[in-house]
Every structure is written in C-alpha cells, then in structure tokens.
Amino acid sequence: MDINRRTVIRSATGAAALAAFGVAEGSAGSAAFAGTSSSSSSSSTSSAYSLEFDSTAWSYDSTNDVYYQIGKMYVANPAATDYENLSIYVPGAYLKATANSDGTTYTATVDRKGTVGDYSARTAPIVIPVSTPGYAAQKPATSYSYSSVSQYLKAGLIYVWPGLRGRDSSTSTRSDAAPWGVTDLKAAVRFLRYNRSVLPGSTDDVVLFGMSGGGAQDTVAGASGDSPLFYPYLRSIGAAMEDAKGRPLSDAVAGVMAWCPITSLHEANLSYEWNMGQFASTGTRASGTWTSGYSTDLAKAWPKYLNRLGLRDEKGRHLKLTESSSGVYLAGTYYDYLIEVITTSLNHFLADTTFPYTVTTQGGPPGSGSTGSSTTYKTVADYIAHLNTDSTWVTYDSTANTAKVSGLEGFVKSQKTASKPVGAFDGYSRGQTENNVLGMGLNDPSHFAPLTRNVIKANQTKYATYSDWDTAYNSSAYDSDFARKDSVGKDMAWRLDAYNPLYFLSPAFAGYRRSQVAPHWRIRTGIMQGDTASTTEINVLLALQNYGIRNVDFATVWAQGHTQAERTGDSTTNFISWVKSVTKS
Known part of the structure; x- marks a missing residue:
C-alpha cells in the first residue's frame, strides 16, 4: 500500500484508507512525476550569472600548494546571492597554472598527470560538507582558510563548500523554507558536472557529509538523485539542467556520510x-x-x-x-x-x-x-x-x-530519555524547530505532518476535557497549513515528500525507484541522543538494504549522544578513510 499518495484513494477502501495514514486528498500524488524531464532547462529566459567556471580566476596558497576559488555563483538566477555561491579547494598537483598580469590570480588547466597519493586529477573524489544543524543555512566561505580543508586535500580529495539556504535564511522574495536547502545542494552538484571539463576531480565520485540536520539533508539528497520533485525548484533558480551540448545533467551522488540524521520528519x-x-x-x-x-x-x-x-x-x-x-x-x-x-x-x-x-x-x-x-x-x-x-x-x-x-x-x-516535549517535531503550537524548516517563511512556522494531524483529529474531543487544552491545537490548524502553496506553487504534501528519504527508498511511497540512490552510505549515531528515536536511522538503514544498496556501513555508538559519533578514532579521519575505500583510485 502507498502510505502517502493519492493512489491510496483509488484503493478499495478509498478515502478511509487515506485518512488512516494521514493524507488529505489533493496531495501531490503520482502527478508529481507527470510532465517532467531531466533535460528541461531553467524556465527563465535570461540569466543574471553565467554557469561557466572561470579558469582564469584561481588564487594560490604557495605555502601549502593549494589552488582555490571563493564566491562562485553556482546558479544562473540565485534567490540569495549571499548563500548560493561556492568555494572550491584543489591540491596544487591537479592543476597547471600560470600567473596572470594582476599578480594575484592564476589561469589554470587540469594536469592529467598530477597525482596525490592514490588519486589523479581525474579520479580524485569531491567531498561536500553539509553543515546545517536544525536544517539551518550553511553560510558560504568568505575568506580562505587552509586549516579547515587541510586533511581532505592531503588525502588527495577536492573540497567544495557551497552556501545553502535554510530555515534561518531570508531573502526579499522568500515565502517558504524547505526544500531549498537540498535544492541548493543539488544545484551545486549540477554546477560541478556542468563544468567537469575544466575542473579537476571525478564528478562520478561526489560524496556528501554532515551531522544532525546536515546528516538529514545529505540523506535526502543521497536518496533523491534526479527526482522530479525538485525540478520546479531547480529551474526557478537557474540550476544547470543540461550541459553545453543539451545533454541532461544529474544531481545524484556517489556517497553519503550521515551522523545523527534528524530525518523522516513525516512520522x-x-x-x-x-x-x-x-x-x-x-x-x-x-x-x-x-x-x-x-x-x-x-x-x-x-x-x-x-x-x-x-x-x-x-x-x-x-x-x-x-x-x-x-x-x-x-x-x-x-x-x-x-x-x-x-x-x-x-x-x-x-x-x-x-x-x-x-x-x-x-x-x-x-x-x-x-x-x-x-x-x-x-x-x-x-x-x-x-x-x-x-x-x-x-x-x-x-x-x-x-x-x-x-x-x-x-x-x-x-x-536515552526523552529530551523533547510531546509533539517533538511538529509541535502542537508550531513551536518546534522543524515547524520552521517546513514553514512558509522566516518566522512563519507551519504544521506539516499528516500522521500527527490524524491523531489530533481522532482524539481532540477527549483532549478538550483537559484544562490545558486550547482550541488552537485543533486539526483544522493542520489542514489550513497543508493547503498553503509555496513560491513555486507546491503544497505541503509535495514539500514533505521531497524531504522524506523513505519516499524514495520504500515501496510504500510513490517515489520508490523514481530517483537515483547513492550506492555508498556510512551512518553513525550516538545511541544516547534524545534528539530523535533510534528507529529513525534504523529505518533508513533497513530501507537502503531492502532497496538493494549493498554498501551501507552502519553503527549506533554506545555512550555517545548527538555528535559525530565514532566507535574509535576521530570523525574526519574515519570519514576520509571510508571515502578512499569506496571510491575508485
């Protein structure tokens, strides 16, 4: 049975079955996949920024032999220029460069013979951090710092740091939050593939890593590669949908490292x-x-x-x-x-x-x-x-x-005692962090979980007998929030599906096998954390394995909480070792 989609309405039990699983008729449904094409370009007819990477604008750290660029816009029509730009850091061996006449920048081409350890300029994996606690924004780099990327570059990896919008970012045009964080992440991946001919590194080996809300968003991105649910959002910001020859580009990734992913918000x-x-x-x-x-x-x-x-x-x-x-x-x-x-x-x-x-x-x-x-x-x-x-x-x-x-x-x-109040994610008064993640704007939180709404609706007469009940908590508040449309015309059901990794991994949902799922996963969580149920990461593990993903390295770590939990060693060293073990050299 399809838990969250319109197909449930068409079943023998009709609308009653749909209500049992918390979905209102008129949700995005299988229509989410109608009329979409991975080869479609941005709907905009003009572009504020070029998607071409400027190979004449490299800066160079001669002390550590690193070429880098900071502040490159990765979409043609950004909604937030202060977020939708990225930085790229490359081991010097991967480029051939000559100094420009300005005395500070360099023109560089890929050095096919350049190597660092087991990697060459063409095989080096690209790692992308997703540091978005509580689904907050990830600010892009504004200055160069070698210490923050040194371990990755010494291992022969290429480090790409994109800015990403989140629940706490605002723009003059913003009317919603999710799914913009993952949308921006996908757009950054597409930008790298659009420019693969002039950039070092293997765009077949893009690996995401993050913790908490960052672990959640890289989990969503890893499960939803090339999902049409994101196309309207990608087009609206002028993401690279095709290469220069009109061939479809992909936003699927090779690997996901997720520490304590706070995900599966629908349940x-x-x-x-x-x-x-x-x-x-x-x-x-x-x-x-x-x-x-x-x-x-x-x-x-x-x-x-x-x-x-x-x-x-x-x-x-x-x-x-x-x-x-x-x-x-x-x-x-x-x-x-x-x-x-x-x-x-x-x-x-x-x-x-x-x-x-x-x-x-x-x-x-x-x-x-x-x-x-x-x-x-x-x-x-x-x-x-x-x-x-x-x-x-x-x-x-x-x-x-x-x-x-x-x-x-x-x-x-x-x-593992409960550290959050009842209604830990979709709060009955819209007071939880996640109410802003799926809100319709800054300081405009929304209800988002139909399963929660159904519990309220079925029991609100009983709840009303308590002195601390407020009629503002009624199920009608959920219904009104679910009906609101975001800036690209999509309702809450569409947006919630886009941010649910199980939507893409489980046959209980309409998105099953309609995306390109990352083949390599490493999941770590502190078993003591009160931030989410142990079932959250366990269900992602099981869904991946049931989907047929063979490379899932999973552990829930004793005596650790909501952190970059590791059984032994440190998280960065272990992550780099894992990347090296699953990527081609």
Whole structure:
C-alpha cells in the first residue's frame, strides 16, 4: 500500500484508507512525476550569472600548494546571492597554472598527470560538507582558510563548500523554507558536472557529509538523485539542467556520510513517543495534562505506520510490531531487531573500551556554574551494575565479555530519555524547530505532518476535557497549513515528500525507484541522543538494504549522544578513510 499518495484513494477502501495514514486528498500524488524531464532547462529566459567556471580566476596558497576559488555563483538566477555561491579547494598537483598580469590570480588547466597519493586529477573524489544543524543555512566561505580543508586535500580529495539556504535564511522574495536547502545542494552538484571539463576531480565520485540536520539533508539528497520533485525548484533558480551540448545533467551522488540524521520528519512525532515518550512521566508527559494522552496516542499510531513499510532484515525476516501485555507494542520482530541493535552497540563498546573507564556528565548551561561530574568504573562488572541501577535490563557474561539487553524500557530510562516535549517535531503550537524548516517563511512556522494531524483529529474531543487544552491545537490548524502553496506553487504534501528519504527508498511511497540512490552510505549515531528515536536511522538503514544498496556501513555508538559519533578514532579521519575505500583510485 502507498502510505502517502493519492493512489491510496483509488484503493478499495478509498478515502478511509487515506485518512488512516494521514493524507488529505489533493496531495501531490503520482502527478508529481507527470510532465517532467531531466533535460528541461531553467524556465527563465535570461540569466543574471553565467554557469561557466572561470579558469582564469584561481588564487594560490604557495605555502601549502593549494589552488582555490571563493564566491562562485553556482546558479544562473540565485534567490540569495549571499548563500548560493561556492568555494572550491584543489591540491596544487591537479592543476597547471600560470600567473596572470594582476599578480594575484592564476589561469589554470587540469594536469592529467598530477597525482596525490592514490588519486589523479581525474579520479580524485569531491567531498561536500553539509553543515546545517536544525536544517539551518550553511553560510558560504568568505575568506580562505587552509586549516579547515587541510586533511581532505592531503588525502588527495577536492573540497567544495557551497552556501545553502535554510530555515534561518531570508531573502526579499522568500515565502517558504524547505526544500531549498537540498535544492541548493543539488544545484551545486549540477554546477560541478556542468563544468567537469575544466575542473579537476571525478564528478562520478561526489560524496556528501554532515551531522544532525546536515546528516538529514545529505540523506535526502543521497536518496533523491534526479527526482522530479525538485525540478520546479531547480529551474526557478537557474540550476544547470543540461550541459553545453543539451545533454541532461544529474544531481545524484556517489556517497553519503550521515551522523545523527534528524530525518523522516513525516512520522517523527510518532516514533519519538513510541521509542521514548511512553516511558516518561514528567513535563508534557505528566499525568493530568492533555499532552500525556497525546503522547500515548502518538505512540499507538506509530506501529500502524511502521508495519505498512514492509521492512525486512538482512535474512529476509519481515519486521513488524505487535501488541504487548505491557507498554505500547513492545513485541514483534521489529522490536526484537531493535533490541539486537542496542545489544550490538553495547557489545561494540565493551570490545572497544579499556577499563577503568571514566564517564563525564555534561554541565549546565554557560553561566550556571555547573561543570558536570565524572565517575570512574574500574571494571566492566562495575559499569554493568551502574546500568542496572534502577532495574535489571542488562545481563553480562564475563567469560565472553558480552552483554545482553533484555528490553527497551530499561535501556531508555537509563540511557536515552526523552529530551523533547510531546509533539517533538511538529509541535502542537508550531513551536518546534522543524515547524520552521517546513514553514512558509522566516518566522512563519507551519504544521506539516499528516500522521500527527490524524491523531489530533481522532482524539481532540477527549483532549478538550483537559484544562490545558486550547482550541488552537485543533486539526483544522493542520489542514489550513497543508493547503498553503509555496513560491513555486507546491503544497505541503509535495514539500514533505521531497524531504522524506523513505519516499524514495520504500515501496510504500510513490517515489520508490523514481530517483537515483547513492550506492555508498556510512551512518553513525550516538545511541544516547534524545534528539530523535533510534528507529529513525534504523529505518533508513533497513530501507537502503531492502532497496538493494549493498554498501551501507552502519553503527549506533554506545555512550555517545548527538555528535559525530565514532566507535574509535576521530570523525574526519574515519570519514576520509571510508571515502578512499569506496571510491575508485
């Protein structure tokens, strides 16, 4: 069954089936793919900027042998010139250059014989950072700094840093936010391919890397290569849709490195409450509040969504949730799989860690005077006893140095407590960060999640009996937001699909196999983070594997939170090593 598209209306159960999964009739539907062509040019008949790369404008760092350019516009008709430009940093061995008469710039051509390590000027991978926490904007470079790119260049990589619009960027013409961040990222990739004949590096080996909202946006970009959902947005800014000979250009990428990707926003309210919220009883989950009931209702709705995805593990086992004697759907093959992931994470930690082991807790906010505290565990047994302080949820085999996690509740209460209020992503008062990500403008947040709207609609009469309920939270607020059109005439359903990686990876959605999915993925997350459910990155992993992507390097890292989590070593070195392992030399 197609969870989010108009085809559900055409099924035997009609509009009732659609309502069950949170979609209003009139969403983008399969019409999203009608009348689109990858060879279509920008709809604009005039261009403010040339898409041609200027090979006479290179600057040179002679100390470190680096050629670079800063501030090159990568679209012909930018909506925000202060964001839609990029910088490129190239090892000196990849170019042949002569000084210009101005004494400061160089004219350069590709040196086909130039090499750095295992790479040549034609085979060097191109890495692109996506540093957009909370889906914020990524500011482009305005000056040169070797230290920020040195590790990549020394490894023979080419580093491209594009500015990207986000939820906190504004322009004189802005009337919406997403999907502009990923649109700009795709436009930058297309610019590189448009100019591939004059630039060093392999545009077949473009690899994205980012964390949190950046990990989310590079995940979306990696799953949605050449998706027609983005064409209207790309055309509106004059992105390179064809090369100089009229051949279609691609925005698909070779690889994605995602740390803690905060993604799959369409269902994130539900999974958060199922994974963590159902085990909390304070704040918005305290007894006597309408949001305590809302939390339970969201948690109950998530298994229905999850079971329709049809996910399977590496052995082909169908993963689903079933009702349990206690808690909300804490049984079934999907539940067992989640416990296996948690157990594996803990055992990796035990294998990687030398005891005594010291845990340092984070202090309070700046100015609070709190500096945190440290606790040292002399042995593994001491640490396991610490984990079991409130309940016994871990058993330990000292002979094999392995542990077994018995259930989700003990793990969550000990290691992964809810840090966000109920309605963690699409807030009932539009107060969450993501309400601005899918807002219609700066300081104009919007509801965006039909699955959340359906929970509200089904239960708002019950919620109204609580003293803290406000009629402004009614489902009608969601309906009005969903109906609004953005600056290219698309509604919320279209925009939400564009920012949902599962839309492109899962057969439950109409975008399945209508994009070019990156063949190489590396996903890392800190298992302790309260920023999103563990199911978020697990479902991306499973969807990629079910899609047929063979190269997915996944780990959720014990004792780490919302950070560039790594089992061992540092994130930059590990990322570069991974790029070298999956790209051609």
